[in-house]
Amino acid sequence: MEIKHVGKRGILFTFFELENSRYDCVTNVYAIKGNQYFFICDTYLGPYFMKKVKQYLESNFGKKKYIIFNSHSHWDHIWGNSAFDNCMIIAHEKCKDLIEKNAQDELIENAERFAKENIHIVLPNITFEKKITFEEEGLEFFYSPGHTEDSASCYDYISNTLFVGDNIDNPIPSCICWNELKKYKDTLEQYSKIGADIIVQSHGDLNDKEVIRKNIAYISKLMTNEKIAFDDKDVLKKHLKNIEYLRQIGIC
Numbered sequence: 001m002e003i004k005h006v007g008k009r010g011i012l013f014t015f016f017e018l019e020n021s022r023y024d025c026v027t028n029v030y031a032i033k034g035n036q037y038f039f040i041c042d043t044y045l046g047p048y049f050m051k052k053v054k055q056y057l058e059s060n061f062g063k064k065k066y067i068i069f070n071s072h073s074h075w076d077h078i079w080g081n082s083a084f085d086n087c088m089i090i091a092h093e094k095c096k097d098l099i100e101k102n103a104q105d106e107l108i109e110n111a112e113r114f115a116k117e118n119i120h121i122v123l124p125n126i127t128f129e130k131k132i133t134f135e136e137e138g139l140e141f142f143y144s145p146g147h148t149e150d151s152a153s154c155y156d157y158i159s160n161t162l163f164v165g166d167n168i169d170n171p172i173p174s175c176i177c178w179n180e181l182k183k184y185k186d187t188l189e190q191y192s193k194i195g196a197d198i199i200v201q202s203h204g205d206l207n208d209k210e211v212i213r214k215n216i217a218y219i220s221k222l223m224t225n226e227k228i229a230f231d232d233k234d235v236l237k238k239h240l241k242n243i244e245y246l247r248q249i250g251i252c
């Protein structure tokens with residue numbers, strides 16, 4: 001685990017368990033030190049890892065209550081929910097539905113390789129349709145479909161930082177899992193309007209707002225079936241995976 005301080009009050013925990021696997025990426029858990037609460041964006045692969053996050057936060061900043069946010073339903077973002085008893089776990093309403101529908105299957109598929117303990121799936125207990133705001137904490141969680149239909153984001157307007165989950169990757173989004181590219185582009189344009197200084201994504205480094213422009217350009221090209229050339233092998237791999245998904249569902 002690597003720890004990096006971000007802006008005025010963000011702490012980025014980066015984990016490496018998915019790196020040498022077919023997923024081939026790092027994974028971030030993003031914490032925000034609020035006034036009354038620690039906000040935790042995504043809970044990674046279970047309580048084993050969340051214990052390390054809590055230990056770091058509490059030993060550096062003292063005890064606070066936790067509020068958890070799930071950016072979307074995918075297994076690598078939710079397995080640690082059970083580490084937060086009696087806490088608010090916030091997600092978009094579609095995220096809760098998809099966890100109910102898919103989490104057990106995803107657990108069966110991935111537990112043997114990635115779980116450090118018995119994973120008990122815990123559903124979000126507060127859901128929203130458009131957004132939920134914590135005014136006194138300077139934070140907003142809002143619906144931002146793109147990577148998946150249930151994706152949501154967290155905007156910290158005190159440190160002008162935007163956590164985007166899997167919606168953004170550099171230089172192109174990876175692992176597109178939804179076919180509504182126009183709505184994906186709308187989400188990215190909404191990100192642009194926010195004008196955050198720092199973009200925090202789930203599976204890569206911190207970026208500035210330039211990454212949003214690159215992601216919009218890519219989605220625009222996909223929408224018009226434009227041929228795209230890539231010099232970098234890894235980026236080409238991400239592109240081919242996106243294309244494979246979009247072909248399967250018949251829009252490319």
Ligand SMILES: [Zn+2]
Nearest residue numbers: 072074147166
């Ligand atoms: Zn995902």
